Amino acid sequence: MKKHIVLGVTGSISAYKSIEIVRRLIQDEFYVSVVMTKNATNLISPLTFETISHNTVYTSMFEEGSCKNVTHIKLASESDLILIAPTSYNVFGKVSAGIADDLLTSILAAAPPEKVLFAPAMNVHMYENPTMVFNRNQLLKRGYRFIEPDEGPLACGTSGRGRLKDVDSIVQEVKNNFCPALLSHKKILITAGATREYLDPIRYISNTSSGRMGFALAKACHDMGADVTLIAANSHLENPSLKCIRVETVEEMHSEVMKVYPHVDIVFMAAAVSDFKPVQIQSQKIKKTDQVLTLELKQNQDILAELGATKKHQILIGFAAESECLLERAKEKQIRKNADIMIGNDLANFSSMDGSVWIISHEHSAKLQAQSKEELATIILQTLIEQFGLLQNGS
Ligand code: CTP
Numbered sequence: 001m002k003k004h005i006v007l008g009v010t011g012s013i014s015a016y017k018s019i020e021i022v023r024r025l026i027q028d029e030f031y032v033s034v035v036m037t038k039n040a041t042n043l044i045s046p047l048t049f050e051t052i053s054h055n056t057v058y059t060s061m062f063e064e065g066s067c068k069n070v071t072h073i074k075l076a077s078e079s080d081l082i083l084i085a086p087t088s089y090n091v092f093g094k095v096s097a098g099i100a101d102d103l104l105t106s107i108l109a110a111a112p113p114e115k116v117l118f119a120p121a122m123n124v125h126m127y128e129n130p131t132m133v134f135n136r137n138q139l140l141k142r143g144y145r146f147i148e149p150d151e152g153p154l155a156c157g158t159s160g161r162g163r164l165k166d167v168d169s170i171v172q173e174v175k176n177n178f179c180p181a182l183l184s185h186k187k188i189l190i191t192a193g194a195t196r197e198y199l200d201p202i203r204y205i206s207n208t209s210s211g212r213m214g215f216a217l218a219k220a221c222h223d224m225g226a227d228v229t230l231i232a233a234n235s236h237l238e239n240p241s242l243k244c245i246r247v248e249t250v251e252e253m254h255s256e257v258m259k260v261y262p263h264v265d266i267v268f269m270a271a272a273v274s275d276f277k278p279v280q281i282q283s284q285k286i287k288k289t290d291q292v293l294t295l296e297l298k299q300n301q302d303i304l305a306e307l308g309a310t311k312k313h314q315i316l317i318g319f320a321a322e323s324e325c326l327l328e329r330a331k332e333k334q335i336r337k338n339a340d341i342m343i344g345n346d347l348a349n350f351s352s353m354d355g356s357v358w359i360i361s362h363e364h365s366a367k368l369q370a371q372s373k374e375e376l377a378t379i380i381l382q383t384l385i386e387q388f389g390l391l392q393n394g395s
Pocket of ligand 1: 269271273274300301304318320321322333
């Protein structure tokens with residue numbers, strides 16, 4: 001189920017940045033209800049937020065059609081997080097003093113402080129004003145959390161602390177709220193997609209892997225705070241907001257993987273790598289001169305086996321795609337390629353959206369089931385951390 005974020009928008013000039021916050025939260029599968037103060041509606045039209053959030057925008061306690069008196073209680077209790085971005089000087093003053101004279105401050109009055117995340121934005125003199133300093137300290141003591149503003153040029157022409165934190169960091173804080181940054185000091189390399197081996201200028205050998213598993217893992221690792229490099233072969237999926245290198249052939253993937261490998265802690269080889277390539281690539285299009293065409297193929301380099309053979313501190317996680325005897329074959333590949341862990345994937349899931357997998361290490365095995373590749377990626381990481389000691393030395 002989607003996490004429900006109430007995004008409070010107050011009358012700071014940086015309120016226009018909240019539009020991008022909503023867009024990013026929606027993209028990251030959050031359900032967003034925007035609540036605007038009256039001052040905020042002077043800066044931005046509620047219709048803009050309504051369009052971006054695909055949801056009702058709340059601007060007053062007593063709106064036509066809303067369940068009148070209880071809107072503030074409903075939004076306070078049914079939400080998973082209340083993000084106020086930007087939070088103005090005025091709203092801090094009201095919350096600190098216990099004033100609830102509009103919908104947003106009433107929601108804050110009805111919600112536990114731990115559920116609230118303030119992202120302040122105001123002029124530097126207002127931010128450093130002793131009343132603001134007092135209010136901030138009071139709110140911290142009561143358990144409210146802050147996304148501290150940045151220093152820099154401010155809308156009023158001055159410069160100093162008071163700029164709303166950048167959108168990336170705010171969205172990351174929201175994600176961290178639900179998914180602790182357990183991988184924050186880890187560098188992770190992930191391969192995804194299906195490599196291609198060209199026969200002639202336009203034809204190639206490949207497979208049906210969509211790349212979704214690798215992309216979902218990359219995003220899940222990134223959300224848990226890891227520094228991720230994704231090497232993607234021929235996937236139609238959009239670049240995620242992390243370092244993504246696009247490749248086509250096994251040779252290109254091999255070369256990019258080897259550059260990154262010495263600098264990473266963990267590798268997920270989720271790509272479906274072509275085992276064979278043509279002995280010779282024809283420089284011109286192959287013509288149908290005979291009834292039968294015989295292709296001469298030779299084995300490609302095995303990237304995972306090479307990583308296994310040269311492994312130092314890295315933890316290697318391979319994927320075994322099998323159409324039968326999944327467990328035995330995954331185990332055999334783990335030993336042959338010197339991987340720490342294999343994730344056994346039934347070929348029935350290969351290009352589908354969801355599925356189940358086995359996780360196999362030298363000591364344990366576990367079967368995981370999920371509704372989507374995204375959910376599966378999160379469950380795989382949780383299981384690797386909790387049951388397979390991913391964050392300890394070795395597996
Ligand atoms: N792999 C690799 N380089 C290759 C082939 C596979 O790095 N040339 C990696 C895959 O990314 C995966 C693991 O090895 O993590 C197992 O891949 P899989 O295709 O299941 O196994 P193969 O080694 O190709 O063995 P087989 O063809 O016998 O199933």
